[in-house]
Amino acid sequence: MDFWDVLLQQVINGVSLGAMYALLALGFTMVYGIIELINFAHFNIFMVGSFVALWVMQAMGFTGQSHILYGLPLIGLLVLVLFITMLTTGALGALMERYALRPLRSVSGPAPMITTIGLSYILFNVILLTTGADSKNYSNPMPNIRWDIGEAVLRLREVLLWGGSIALMIALHYFVRRTKMGKAMQATAQDQEAARMVGVDVDKVVLITFFIGSALAGAAGLIFGLYYNYTSFIIGYTAGLRAFTAAVLGGIGNIPGAVLGGVLIGLIESLGGQYLEVRWTDVIIFSILVLVLVFRPTGLLGHATPAKS
Amino acid sequence: MKPSKHTRRAFNLAAIAGVATLTGVAGITGLQAQQKTIKVGITLPLTGADAEDALLIKNGALMAIDEANAKGGVAGYKIEVVTYDSGTATAGQYDPAQAATNTKKLISDLQVVANIGPQMSGEGKAMTPILSEADLATITPSSTNPDITDPKMAAQFKPKGKAIYFRTVTTDAFQGPNMANFFSQNLKVKTIFILDDSGAYGVGIADAFQRQAEKNGIKVLGRDQLNPKEADYTTILTKIKALKPDSLYYGGVAQAGVKLAKQAHDIIPNVIKAGGDGVQGGSFLKGGGFPAVEGWYSTNAGPHLVEDPATADWVKTFTTKYGQNPSDYAITAYDAALVALDAIKRVAESGKEVNRSNVRDAMQSTNLKTLQGVVAFDENGDIKDRTVSVFQYKKNPQYPDDDIIHQQKYLGAAPQS
Numbered sequence: 001m002d003f004w005d006v007l008l009q010q011v012i013n014g015v016s017l018g019a020m021y022a023l024l025a026l027g028f029t030m031v032y033g034i035i036e037l038i039n040f041a042h043f044n045i046f047m048v049g050s051f052v053a054l055w056v057m058q059a060m061g062f063t064g065q066s067h068i069l070y071g072l073p074l075i076g077l078l079v080l081v082l083f084i085t086m087l088t089t090g091a092l093g094a095l096m097e098r099y100a101l102r103p104l105r106s107v108s109g110p111a112p113m114i115t116t117i118g119l120s121y122i123l124f125n126v127i128l129l130t131t132g133a134d135s136k137n138y139s140n141p142m143p144n145i146r147w148d149i150g151e152a153v154l155r156l157r158e159v160l161l162w163g164g165s166i167a168l169m170i171a172l173h174y175f176v177r178r179t180k181m182g183k184a185m186q187a188t189a190q191d192q193e194a195a196r197m198v199g200v201d202v203d204k205v206v207l208i209t210f211f212i213g214s215a216l217a218g219a220a221g222l223i224f225g226l227y228y229n230y231t232s233f234i235i236g237y238t239a240g241l242r243a244f245t246a247a248v249l250g251g252i253g254n255i256p257g258a259v260l261g262g263v264l265i266g267l268i269e270s271l272g273g274q275y276l277e278v279r280w281t282d283v284i285i286f287s288i289l290v291l292v293l294v295f296r297p298t299g300l301l302g303h304a305t306p307a308k309s
Numbered sequence: 310m311k312p313s314k315h316t317r318r319a320f321n322l323a324a325i326a327g328v329a330t331l332t333g334v335a336g337i338t339g340l341q342a343q344q345k346t347i348k349v350g351i352t353l354p355l356t357g358a359d360a361e362d363a364l365l366i367k368n369g370a371l372m373a374i375d376e377a378n379a380k381g382g383v384a385g386y387k388i389e390v391v392t393y394d395s396g397t398a399t400a401g402q403y404d405p406a407q408a409a410t411n412t413k414k415l416i417s418d419l420q421v422v423a424n425i426g427p428q429m430s431g432e433g434k435a436m437t438p439i440l441s442e443a444d445l446a447t448i449t450p451s452s453t454n455p456d457i458t459d460p461k462m463a464a465q466f467k468p469k470g471k472a473i474y475f476r477t478v479t480t481d482a483f484q485g486p487n488m489a490n491f492f493s494q495n496l497k498v499k500t501i502f503i504l505d506d507s508g509a510y511g512v513g514i515a516d517a518f519q520r521q522a523e524k525n526g527i528k529v530l531g532r533d534q535l536n537p538k539e540a541d542y543t544t545i546l547t548k549i550k551a552l553k554p555d556s557l558y559y560g561g562v563a564q565a566g567v568k569l570a571k572q573a574h575d576i577i578p579n580v581i582k583a584g585g586d587g588v589q590g591g592s593f594l595k596g597g598g599f600p601a602v603e604g605w606y607s608t609n610a611g612p613h614l615v616e617d618p619a620t621a622d623w624v625k626t627f628t629t630k631y632g633q634n635p636s637d638y639a640i641t642a643y644d645a646a647l648v649a650l651d652a653i654k655r656v657a658e659s660g661k662e663v664n665r666s667n668v669r670d671a672m673q674s675t676n677l678k679t680l681q682g683v684v685a686f687d688e689n690g691d692i693k694d695r696t697v698s699v700f701q702y703k704k705n706p707q708y709p710d711d712d713i714i715h716q717q718k719y720l721g722a723a724p725q726s
Contacts, residue, residue: 001550001553005551006547006548006551009547009550010547013541013543013544013547014544016543017541017543020541064598064599064710065598065600124398125398128356128398132360133356133357133358133360133396133398133401134358134360134361134592134595134596135358135563135564135568135592135595135596135597136596137595137596137597137598144575155575224540228540228541228568228571228572229571229601230540230567230568230571230596232358232401232596233398233401234401234538235540237399237401238536238538238539238540239540269544270543270544270547273544273545273548274544274547274548277533277534278533278534278535278536278544278545278548279507279533281536
């Protein structure tokens with residue numbers, strides 16, 4: 001591999017990593033954007049999503065990499081699994097909002113955020129105790145199709161990852177900007193009291209926000225499993241920390257910002273690993289985060305939010 | 310009405326705490342009523358990425374203790390087992406802090422006269438200073454980091470001077486270098502890239518391997534470290550691919566190993582890949598799966614026992630009792646328990662008090678025939694036998710994919726230096 005092949009391969013690796021972080025950060029940053037709540041449970045809903053998808057595929061007879069599908073059956077299966085997973089994790093997020101977070105909405109201070117940490121630990125331990133701690137070999141019906149570009153390689157699963165992230169980002173962006181519910185969300189984000197005065201059902205808006213955010217986490221869970229052929233109860237932790245960083249770097253609450261932040265971190269990770277050493281990855285990422293926040297406290301694409309009364 | 314709600318909650322909490330205390334007291338009284346009981350600890354990471362292998366080790370040790378109790382105990386003492394889990398959910402594998410907490414619990418119970426464990430050297434490093442202060446000996450069936458028993462590091466790991474960390478396996482001071490010999494002599498490897506998983510065991514064995522590999526004339530093209538919680542190793546694997554080494558050596562345990570194997574299978578399929586005893590066992594095989602683990606070499610810091618005709622009966626008993634095939638480290642765990650029980654027996658029969666320091670002294674002078682042969686220790690606690698076995702994963706479609714005995718081939722003992 002010459003210099004350019006290596007560079008190209010590391011850019012492919014970095015963009016893929018970034019797409020994964022972005023996918024995770026999308027739902028997280030959306031919830032923050034609407035109700036200014038840092039939802040730590042998001043990353044373990046992502047983890048649960050990867051298990052739900054695995055169970056669905058196992059129930060349909062797909063274990064390990066035993067059955068490979070092509071064309072329409074493959075797309076059909078993935079769409080079906082994606083749908084079930086998003087529905088399940090969406091419902092899980094909505095339940096959490098309804099029964100654990102709504103009663104706390106009028107409480108100021110860190111109580112709701114601490115509650116999300118608690119919920120996060122519950123999910124984490126339920127999966128640990130019911131499925132065991134060993135790493136799981138993921139069910140994967142995707143063929144190992146690859147395209148060689150010089151000595152660099154692009155794989156089908158990278159295309160899936162990029163495609164999935166871009167499609168979900170565009171869908172989410174369109175939903176928030178263009179639909180009636182999206183506009184109600186924006187109104188709620190700006191001022192809950194005023195939104196209620198003009199007839200927005202704030203409770204319903206927040207519930208749907210959680211549903212969508214958690215459904216996105218579920219989608220990310222499935223894509224994670226297919227991409228790495230692996231899942232474990234612990235995947236929410238590191239990926240979550242990076243995705244959180246991506247959201248802050250891009251401007252928390254800002255959907256395109258999450259994608260920009262994710263891709264930037266992915267590229268820093270892969271290029272830093274190539275030209276320095278992998279063990280320095282975290283030092284580099286968090287130094288850049290601190291620097292960006294010193295000069296742009298709201299993140300790369302964030303706007304200063306007006307103080308709320 | 311808020312205050313009353315709070316009061317009620319507080320009352321509930323107090324009630325729960327009260328009940329807990331009562332049960333605790335009842336438990337202690339129950340124990341004291343039983344005459345001539347002595348306790349042996351078992352500390353293993355039963356939660357986390359290595360749980361699969363830890364359970365086999367636990368069962369191996371339990372089997373020896375159950376057998377002894379069934380025969381009426383050891384020199385009149387009934388042996389009671391106290392088990393502590395050193396794995397935590399937040400670490401996802403063994404957790405040194407938890408290992409230290411468990412050790413403090415162990416030493417606070419004076420009836421505990423010996424311990425079996427840990428599985429991992431990272432736990433061992435956290436446990437030894439505490440064990441040393443209490444003069445409580447532990448015997449590990451699988452922890453191989455040489456620092457812990459190195460006399461040069463005595464101030465850190467055995468501040469009171471006496472050996473308290475005994476092993477029924479050899480150390481990475483032999484496991485790493487012997488494998489490096491296997492690489493240069495048997496596999497004729499010329500170039501290598503070395504990775505570790507940033508844990509105590511992983512860094513130690515990779516260092517020991519690297520020193521011997523360089524001595525043997527293998528060119529080390531690079532050395533880097535994986536974060537075991539990270540999911541993505543494509544960056545480092547791309548870097549390795551560009552350097553075109555003949556081989557890759559990974560020092561570390563299953564948590565990073567599983568992901569490394571999967572991604573390496575994709576990115577550097579034709580590079581020879583190997584690890585130590587961290588990739589030897591069910592956790593790596595099951596999590597990695599075929600085809601990812603196909604062709605990986607691994608080692609054990611002891612003789613290969615589970616396919617030895619001499620242990621066939623034992624293996625059958627174990628499989629019937631626990632419904633799972635044993636690993637080699639289940640056998641070294643059985644041996645470890647035999648060593649502990651033998652030490653207790655010798656102390657009791659000599660008429661001395663069965664306490665920690667007497668049991669430790671007896672353990673030091675062990676000369677016991679076990680399943681792996683005669684176990685005896687040098688003055689640091691290390692086993693005198695220094696056999697390292699080499700294996701290679703090879704799919705055998707006749708057996709289930711997670712059958713650790715049949716999905717790998719035993720290639721023989723690695724050349725000693």
